[in-house]
Amino acid sequence: MSADFRIERSTWASRFGVVAMLAAAALLLAVPAWAGSGTIRLAVEILYSLALAQAWNLLAGYAGLVSIGQQAFVGLGGYGLVYFTVMWGVPPLASLALAGIATAIVAVPTAFVLFRLRGAYFAIGTWVVAEVYRLVVAQDYALGGGTGMSLPVAAVLSIGASREMRDLIFYYLGLGVGLGSILLVFFWLRSRHGLALTAIRDSETAAASVGVNNAGAKLAVYVIAAGLTGLVGALAYLEKVRISPNSAFSVVDWTANIIFIVVIGGIGSIEGPIVGTIIYFVLRGVLADYGALYMILLGAVAVVVMLVAPRGIWGLVTDRFDIHLFPVQRRVRLLGEGRREAVRASPAAGD
Numbered sequence: 572m573s574a575d576f577r578i579e580r581s582t583w584a585s586r587f588g589v590v591a592m593l594a595a596a597a598l599l600l601a602v603p604a605w606a607g608s609g610t611i612r613l614a615v616e617i618l619y620s621l622a623l624a625q626a627w628n629l630l631a632g633y634a635g636l637v638s639i640g641q642q643a644f645v646g647l648g649g650y651g652l653v654y655f656t657v658m659w660g661v662p663p664l665a666s667l668a669l670a671g672i673a674t675a676i677v678a679v680p681t682a683f684v685l686f687r688l689r690g691a692y693f694a695i696g697t698w699v700v701a702e703v704y705r706l707v708v709a710q711d712y713a714l715g716g717g718t719g720m721s722l723p724v725a726a727v728l729s730i731g732a733s734r735e736m737r738d739l740i741f742y743y744l745g746l747g748v749g750l751g752s753i754l755l756v757f758f759w760l761r762s763r764h765g766l767a768l769t770a771i772r773d774s775e776t777a778a779a780s781v782g783v784n785n786a787g788a789k790l791a792v793y794v795i796a797a798g799l800t801g802l803v804g805a806l807a808y809l810e811k812v813r814i815s816p817n818s819a820f821s822v823v824d825w826t827a828n829i830i831f832i833v834v835i836g837g838i839g840s841i842e843g844p845i846v847g848t849i850i851y852f853v854l855r856g857v858l859a860d861y862g863a864l865y866m867i868l869l870g871a872v873a874v875v876v877m878l879v880a881p882r883g884i885w886g887l888v889t890d891r892f893d894i895h896l897f898p899v900q901r902r903v904r905l906l907g908e909g910r911r912e913a914v915r916a917s918p919a920a921g922d
Contacts, residue, residue, distance in 0.1 A: 588896030592753075599746055603739050611738045615810060617852055618749030619803045623825065624832045624844035625752040626796040626803075632839035633760065634792045635772040640697030641826045643681075643704045644797045646819035647674045648804030650708055653814055656726050658713070663726050667744070667805045674801025675794050682793045686786065698822065705820035719815025727812060741810045748806060752799060753897070756841055759795070760899035764788060831869060835876045837883030841897040846885050 602614055623641070630636040651670030655661040661669060681700060688696045709717045731737035759765065767788045770778035775785050804825075808814045818824070828851065836847020854872060858865050880887040888894055 584894045584896055585898045591896070596750060599750075603742055608734065608738055611742050612810070613852075615741050615745035615806075617848060618745035619806055620829065620832065620851070621749045621844060621848045622752035622803050623800060623829045624836070624848055625756050625841070626799045627826075627829050628833045628838060628840075628844050629756050629759070629792055630796045632833065632843075633765075633768045633772060634789055636789060636793060637694045638697040639694050639822065639826055639830070640699070640701035641796075641800055641829065642820045642822050642824070643697070643701035644674050644678065644800035645804035645807070645825040646701070646704060646708065646816070647677055648801030649808035649814045649819045650714060651801065652805035652809055653714060653720065653722065656722060657720075663722065663730055663809055664740075664744075667802065667809065670805035671798050671802030674804070675798030678794045678797030679790070681797075682790050686789065686793075701820055701822070705816050708820075709816040715815070717816060719813060719818070721813040722809070730809075741806070744806055748799075748803060753841060753845070755795070755799070757897050757899065760841075764791065765899050768792065831873055833883075835873055835883055837880075837885030837887075837889075839882070840885050840889070840895075841899070842895075843883050843885040847883065850884070 599614075603611060606614065623645075627638065627641055630638055630641075648670045651673045652663070652666045655666035655669045655673075656663050685693060685696050685700065708714060714720060727737070731740055760768070767778065767783045770781070770783050771785050771788055779785055804819065808819065832847035832851045833844050834847070835850055836845065837843025854869060855865075858868050861868060876883065882890070
């Protein structure tokens, strides 16, 4: 049989995925034309939850860095927005970008501390660091101390004179962050960094033996995820107008729910957080009236999904149908005598 072959990066499913994403983007752009204020605010929450899920999935699903302290960067981003707006007089929209950059910078020394830990110790360490940041912020009375503070009215009005205009701006910012997070993760994983991350996740020792800079690759991912998370935190509290340490550094709101999204959707895939975000908000809408049982029911759903589909809903789909809407792999197509056989190659590697 002939040994001819060719390397493919796209599939029929990925080409369909491009069309579907463009169609979804067009529909999302048109949402403000028909949606009310409540629907727009819900859409913004969905979009920034998607961005948080993509950031956490990049850490845990591809780099093997399981963090339960991502609320640290949400809080730092939110307080960064307040600090730059109130203390420096920077316009709120410009403060968004500064808050994301500042959070990424803070993540560098944080990583040097946390990367000394491994496995469960790393996960617990991320939560401890988040609590440390919360306590530090709560002691800063210039930022409202433990009770928090609100953005000045003049700063809020500078975004838009009316509530409708501000909602419109927040929506398109959320849309940019949500869709941008998908593109960021996709192109990062399609680059040479994608193969390095997969090698590290499978075996750090083996990755180092073939020349992968383990520390550098993990630091880059950690800083990128932190910057994106900080940007989301700044956007969330720009929309909320008021911030406090307990809400900004809430493990339930900003980490537990995001882990739920990624786990039920499918960890280690770009599609998983998208599916998980949709499922989470549908369940939240259906189960919200059950009061105290809400979290118990969500936990029960997560347990059932993990038992039935350990790799999440999307993992179940890919195992059965081999569908990849956002492929980050090269595929070797063997061309034999009268037949063709596709063999999946390793995840994205650079040239």
